Amino acid sequence: MKNVKVLGTGCANCRNTVQLVESIAKELGVEISLEKVExxxxxxxxxxxxxxxxxxxxxxxxxxxxxGREKIEQWFV
Amino acid sequence: MNAHRKAELNMNSNQTIRQNLSSVHRWLTMISLAVPVWVLAYLNLDHFAQWLIGLFGLSRNTHLGEAMHFFFFDTPKVLLLLTGIVFAMGIIQTFFAPERTRALLSGKRLGAGNMLAASLGIVTPFCSCSAVPLFIGFLSAGVPLGVTFSFLISAPMVNEVALVLLFGMFGWKVAGLYLGMGLLVAIVAGLVIGKLGMERHLEDWVQKIAKGEVAHIPGEEMGWVQRFEAGAQHVREIVGKVWPYVIAGIALGAGIHGYVPEDFMASIMGRDAWWSVPVAVILGVPMYTNAAGIIPIVEALIGKGAALGTVLAFMMAVIALSAPEMIILRKVLKPALIATFASVVACGIVLVGYVFNAVI
Structure with a gap:
């Protein structure tokens, strides 16, 4: 299982990143543990x-x- | 993981090179089609506005007709300018990643370093939520405190959105003055803070940070396709966020243009009221909005006869200094340094306001 941390002080872009990573991991069926570091x-x-x-x-x-979506997909291949 | 999907992704990376070539061509074709359309549209703004108010059966001789013409002329003009410049800026920014800017600034001395930092502030992508990591990243790479501040002041204040809006609404002289004065404030304020030698007023954990531990972020190879995509992405982000403010600002301006007597605000914010500049700055410091949000207000104030210097000082104070930013910076700066930062910048802006009022 991959451990993914999103670093950011809580701006809109950070929240979008978390969501995007979450949904793409789900789509690909990869199990991750997602953490936010604020x-x-x-x-x-x-x-x-x-x-x-x-x-x-x-x-x-x-x-x-x-x-970008493609970049995130590459992490989970 | 889904095996089919995985195979698909692998295949994608094999084809990347071939695809890149063809998509560079696609981008170039699109741009070479878009540019003439853009120029043609820009040159025919007046016809378009005339034609539109004609559709409503109005002429420019009436108040309403004049206001509508102003609105239908200025809205497409500013949006066209904004889209073009923001696209170009998105591409330029791909050449100035923060890591690159930092490398350029590292070890630079006060003076030349401040000028470079303020100028780089225009082209380096910057978001106020990144201010603290950037600040520390600069310091840990040996960028002097004063130089870092020049960057931190210029980056939010002198940006393409503010410049385009000022250019679109008030012409190139005002935009140019804003650019020059914004840079000047950033350079001088950074110099002053550097000369004061306030390094010990950084929070203790910042002072202790080891020198130069930089994460190496693996190969983001920037081809032209990525650069063009970054430009398009920048347009979606910025123009997508800013257009309601632009329309609100122009609508307000149109109303003023058609109806309100010229020197409504002149007695309060005119250039004869010497105290108006500092008051505008003091009011502006705790307020926060981005360059786009402030433009409707600027438009309204100037339309009613407020002096340009006073209004621009207000605008600079709102964009460059804000309560939320101070709260973020408090994590790395001790109160004495925050207070110095805010008051040096505020004084600089007040001076700029007076200079503007005297010159124009």
Whole structure:
């Protein structure tokens, strides 16, 4: 099971990202555990500079803006 | 996982290269069709407005006809400009990821660094919700505090939406002045904050942050297709959000244009009332809206005879400084630094207001 974290301080784009990741994982039938990280110190610990960012397991795979559908699908292949 | 779907995805990545070539062509064809249509539409705005009010059986000699003409002329004009510029800006921004901007600014000294930072603030994609990560990311890469502030002030204040709207409604001189003065405020305020040496007024955990631990985000190869897509995405995001404000602003402007006597506001916000600039800025600081939301108000105030400098100072204060932003920044700045930041920027804006009022 993949652990997916969405890093962001709670703006609209962060919420959209969470929803999109959730629905695409469901569509593909991939089981994930989805977490939202809103604490700024925790976010900074990942070294990202723009939010929303996405961390899969421990790796930052995306930063700055809502990721595209295709990109999200690639994470779950 | 669904095996069929998986196979499909794999196949997709194999075909990517071929598809990319053909979609670059598709984009180029679309753009080369869109540009002449755009230019033609822009050149015929007046005919269009005349024709439309003709349909209603009105002429420009009546109050209503004049107001309607103003509305049907300005709305498509501003929306056309906005779509074009925002699309171009979306493409330009793909060349200035925050990581790139930071690399350009890292180790720059006060002065030249502030100018560069303020200019990069225009082209780097920025959302106020990213202000804190960006702020820390800059500092940890060795960008001086003052330079970081120049960026942080310019990025929200001097942006393409504000400039397009000002250009569309008040002409290139006002837009140019706003651009120049906005940059100046960002540069000087950053310089002042840098000279004050306020690094110890950063929150302790920020001071402790290790230097330069940057996440490497795997290969987002930006081909032209991605850049064009980013442009289109930017249009959907910005124009999609902004158009109601634009229409509200122009409708308000149209009403004023047709009906309200010219110097309704002149006595309160005219250039003879010296205190109006600081009052406008003080009122504007806690308020928050984006560039688009403020334009209806600006339009209304100027239409009623308020002085341009006063109104632009108000606009800058609303966009550049806001209570929600201060609350976000409080997580990384101690109160003394927040207060310095707010008052340095506010003073800069007041000065800009006076200069505008004196010049125009």
């Amino acid at each position: 604490d700024i110190q925790a976010i900074m610990a990942y070294g990202v500079m723009s939010t929303p960012a996405v961390v899969i397991d421990t790796k930052v795979v995306h930063a700055g803006g809502v990721p």
